[in-house]
Amino acid sequence: MRVNLTAGRVDGFTPGADGKQAFLWDSTVPGLAVRATAKTKAFIYQGRIDGKALRVTIGDVKTWGIDDARAEARKLGTLVDQGIDPRLEKKQRLAEVREAQKESKRADATVADAWSDYIEARTPRWGEHHRKDHLKISKPGGEPRKRGKGKTQPGVLTPLLSVKLADIDSHTVGQWLQKEAKDRPTQARLAFALLRAFLHWCDDQPRYRGLARPDACSTRLAKQTLPRKGVKADCLQREQLPVWFDAVQKIHNPVIAAYLQILLLTGARRGELSTLQWADVDTRWGSLAIRDKVEGERAIPLTPYVAFLIESLPRRNEWVFSSPTAESGHLVEPRAQHTRALKVAGIEGLTLHGLRRSFGTLSEWVEVPAGIVAQIQGHKPSATVEKHYRQRPLDLLKQWHTKIESWILEQAGIKFEPPVAGQRLRAVKQ
Structure with a gap:
């Protein structure tokens, strides 16, 4: 039976006496109906595609108004007329939304996020001293010194850890390096070399590819910013x-x-x-x-x-x-x-x-x-x-x-x- 759906008719519609689902079809939009079961009442759309029946739930009657349900049913009907299965279209649309959310989250990755992944991935191939170098330059600092008074300084790489990986370019690195090279030239040189290797690693990882710029740590930038490295000659006579x-x-x-x-x-x-x-x-x-x-x-x-x-x-x-x-x-x-x-x-x-x-x-x-x-x-x-x-x-x-x-x-x-x-x-x- 098809009727003009109204709020009163929708509210008063109930499932069959035996508790089985019942349908109240709309006379205005083909394929639109209210389906009532013992537990729920929802708007649905029903049509045929490739000779087979399909049914799509639009939403609960408490959430959807009649006019909104009719508009949605018309959209679904248009897709069916074009030979498009609305269920597959919705699945694809949700996948695109999830992919967009995933890409947005990936794009928001900070240097700290990737740095921790980098250390975890590379530790099995590093020596203990090399691993400690990476931990040392990225320490937050502020801890009581084991010897003497005061607190420990943040690692030389710390200012970059909160920056988005996608924002690390030669300008950002240059400003950071110029400041750190004045106060801690030896540590700045070490951190620059480790940062360069890190960015190359990121560029090889699917999760961070396209975000990292390996050319942000160019040799030219190092020569322009870091003091000349002298030849070490410390030796026992x-x-x-x-x-x-x-x-x-x-x-x-x-x-x-x-x-x-x-x-x-x-x-x-x-x-x-x-x-x-x-x-x-x-x-x-x-x-x-x-x-x-x-x-x-x-x-x-x-x-x-x-x-x-x-x-x-x-x-x-x-x-x-x-x-x-x-x-x-x-x-x-x-x-x-x-x-x-x-x-x-x-x-x-x-x-x-x-x-x-x-x-x-x-x-x-x-x-x-x-x-x-x-x-x-x-x-x-x-x-x-x-x-x-x-x-x-x-x-x-x-x-x-x-x-x-x-x-x-x-x-x-x-x-x-x-x-x-x-x-x-x-x-x-x-």
Whole structure:
């Protein structure tokens, strides 16, 4: 039955006596009806497409007025006349809305949003030191200092974290870099390099592609804004070896004292050595397995004095240079103790990397072939180092490495007694 729908007729319409759904069809707009069930009453549209019946719910009668329901039914009828299924059209329209909302949310992503994703994704491929660099430059600051008074400063990258990723361009980066380079040039240089790598990563990720501009951190911008980077020359001189060893050996923490000495005597990178495990120490064949960033892993000689230092360390866990307070379980930051030792020794400006540099420089006193030193330290093969790069056997490396160690100890005034079968190693300060 078709009737002219009115408010009274809609309100008074009820389902059948048996509780089954009933329809009250509108005489004004074809296909429009009120469907009543035991629980709901709603406007619906019914038509046929491709010879098959279709029914679309317009909405509850409490929400939709009659005129609005008629207008919607006419739209649905128009679509059906065009051979368009309103259900599919609605589904497509909702998908477009969701996609637009998703794109809007993506476009609103800040540097902080992407930065946390970046660290999480790249951490498995980074060394501990590199990961900490990323965390350090993005720290919010404002925490009580562990040493001294006051609170910590925000990381150098912090001003950019709240900026939308899409707004990071060369102008924004230039303004940030100019300000930070005045106060913290070294940290600004590091942050600029890390930011550039981050933007390139974002450009490769579907979630952030099209938002990040890798060219925002151009080499030209760095040259124009950052102060010229000087060549680092911090290095222990032969005459400084006695006072340096004396000050370092007086450090109360035996793990740090051994670590610093071995850092000098192996020329290893600080992160390579701090993550050395007991399983990497081969006393039978006299070698250390060092995980490096060039070859992935290299074997270097376990020289007598280094073996003596390692043997004296406590075996708390799997790490040779263990730390009961560090979350990682191994030594992370020995700079404070080294700085105090340098002050006692009267040596200024010697970094931990300077100890690695010192190994290469001091080796020249023993006239060691440059290729030997390069292989021990894990440098990339270079034609400028020697005409033909050769991978030398461990025995040959050990012959030269032991000679380097003996010379350094001699200059430091340390009389070291080589091991005798069945006895422990012993070192005596002259």
